[in-house]
Amino acid sequence: MILVVSYPGEDHTDAVVGTLERQGREVTRLDLSDLPARAGLSLDYADGGRAPRHEVTVDGRTVDLAGASVGWWRRIRGHDPDEALVEPGERAFAVSETTQAVGGMLDALPCTWVNPRAADEAAHRKPYQWAVARGVGLRVPPTLVTNEPDRARAFVAGHGVGRTVFKSLLASWDWRETRLVEAADLDRLASVRYAPVIFQEYVPGVDLRVTIVGTEVFAAEIDATRTSYPVDMRMVVGEASMRAVALPPALTDALITLMKRLDLVYGAVDLRRTAAGEYAFLEVNPAGLWLFAEERTGLPITGAVAARLAALDDEGRTR
Numbered sequence: 230m231i232l233v234v235s236y237p238g239e240d241h242t243d244a245v246v247g248t249l250e251r252q253g254r255e256v257t258r259l260d261l262s263d264l265p266a267r268a269g270l271s272l273d274y275a276d277g278g279r280a281p282r283h284e285v286t287v288d289g290r291t292v293d294l295a296g297a298s299v300g301w302w303r304r305i306r307g308h309d310p311d312e313a314l315v316e317p318g319e320r321a322f323a324v325s326e327t328t329q330a331v332g333g334m335l336d337a338l339p340c341t342w343v344n345p346r347a348a349d350e351a352a353h354r355k356p357y358q359w360a361v362a363r364g365v366g367l368r369v370p371p372t373l374v375t376n377e378p379d380r381a382r383a384f385v386a387g388h389g390v391g392r393t394v395f396k397s398l399l400a401s402w403d404w405r406e407t408r409l410v411e412a413a414d415l416d417r418l419a420s421v422r423y424a425p426v427i428f429q430e431y432v433p434g435v436d437l438r439v440t441i442v443g444t445e446v447f448a449a450e451i452d453a454t455r456t457s458y459p460v461d462m463r464m465v466v467g468e469a470s471m472r473a474v475a476l477p478p479a480l481t482d483a484l485i486t487l488m489k490r491l492d493l494v495y496g497a498v499d500l501r502r503t504a505a506g507e508y509a510f511l512e513v514n515p516a517g518l519w520l521f522a523e524e525r526t527g528l529p530i531t532g533a534v535a536a537r538l539a540a541l542d543d544e545g546r547t548r
Contacts, residue, residue, distance in 0.1 A: 230296045231542050232340065235303035236260045241520055241531075242303050248535040254542060257292050259285060262306035265327045272334055283334045297340045298545025299538055302349055304516050341541045348492035349515045355398055355427065358491070358513055365486045367510040370430040374398070378419045384428045385410050385418070394431045394460065407461040432501045432509045436462040436469075439476065439498040440519045441488050442533040446481050449522035450474045450502075466521055473526040480508055487513065495534065 231254055235242040242258075249256050264270055269286035283294045308331070310323040335346065344352070351357055359369045373384040385393050393410040409431060436451040449471055453459045456468040476484075488496055497517020501509045519530040 230255045230257055230292075230298060231538055232294055232297035232300040232338070233258045233303060234261065234300065234305060234335070236262060236306045239304050241518065244520065244531045245301075245535050245538070248531060249539065252535070252539065254539060257294070257297070259287075259294075260306065261331065262309045263287055264308050264331055265323060266309050266311040270327075270330060270334070272330065281337070283338065294334070294338055297338055299541035300335070300338060300340050300342045301538055302342055302344055302346050340545060343494040343538060343541065344496075344515050345492055345494075352491045352493055352496070352513065352515045353399075355512055359510075361490045362487055362510045362513075365490060366483050367487065368508065370432050370509050370511075372427065372429045374425050374427050376421050376423070376425045378421055381418045381421050381426070381428055382415075385415070388430050390415070392431050394429050396427045396429070398425065398427060406458075406464050409460055431460070432503060433459075434501045434503040434509075437474070437476075437498075437500040437502060437508075438517075438519075438522050439484060439500060440517070440522065440528070440530050441484060441493075441496050441498065442530065442537050443494055444485055445533050446476065446484065447519075447522075447528040447530050447533070448474050448476050449526050449528060451522075471522065471525040473528050477508075491515075494537065 231249060233242060233246055233256055235258065237260060246256050246258065264285075267287070269284075269291075271282070271284045271286075273282040273284070280295060284291050285294060286292075308324045308327045310320045310327075314320045314323055356374060359372065363369050371388065373380065375381055375384075390410055390412055394407050395410055395414075396407040397405075410428070434454075436453060438449045438451060440447045440449075450473075451462045451466065451469050451471050453462040453465050453469040456462075456465040458465045462469055484498055487498075488494075491513070493513070493515055496513045496515050497519060498513045499511040501511060503509070519528075522528060523530045
């Protein structure tokens with residue numbers, strides 16, 4: 230059985246699950262937001278040597294997740310407590326207890342994970358990514374993460390207004406894009422004291438979204454240089470030109486080594502290639518999107534993800 234931890238309507242999940250089900254694979258989907266209000270959970274550790282049972286009941290159907298041979302940790306929503314709990318403390322307690330129970334259950338499952346949950350969580354942290362990327366020979370642009378205004382001012386002064394970008398450590402609904410530091414921003418640098426901010430040397434050039442599945446590498450060149458916002462291709466991906474490209478072998482090797490060091494099976498890497506042909510590593514997203522690149526370039530990424538899960542399913546059945 231392939232366990233998929235995601236939520237309804239996540240289009241990448243739907244595409245892969247559809248492929249697997251057409252192949253006749255048994256797939257169980259788990260939306261963590263169903264717990265504890267809309268789904269049942271029973272973890273049964275009985276005497277007598279019987280294997281533990283890790284049962285989840287959704288819509289009247291009970292599944293023992295101990296039968297999973299592979300788990301796909303895709304994109305999740307938080308636990309949703311029962312609406313009958315109205316006090317904030319009660320709701321927080323219900324979520325905390327559910328988090329402990331569900332997290333312990335998932336970590337106890339004797340299956341292979343794509344990605345391993347602890348590695349996935351760690352790899353979402355950009356400072357860790359950058360340290361590992363530098364260690365495998367990838368170039369990371371000069372970067373400063375700080376909540377000290379004087380350090381931020383010095384970094385911007387050193388690299389130049391209009392030649393420095395700033396961005397959040399974790400994208401939120403109201404701040405997702407990478408922004409250039411303009412003259413009007415200088416007076417606002419004092420506000421970094423409220424929370425750390427990423428400042429980075431701006432690297433002009435063409436973007437590459439490199440999707441890695443195991444040891445398969447799918448590179449899409451995204452040229453946003455002539456769009457309305459070349460600073461961040463994600464904001465103008467519909468305006469950008471896109472094509473599949475091959476990476477230099479040394480770069481491919483470094484990216485695969487990066488994935489191994491991060492203990493990731495899947496990851497979406499963002500690079501920037503300069504006019505001189507140099508590559509800068511920006512980040513890797515362990516749950517990054519690929520359908521936009523697949524649809525525009527024909528790169529068979531959905532099939533590769535499904536094939537990887539199917540292969541691990543087969544391996545798990547023989548253990």
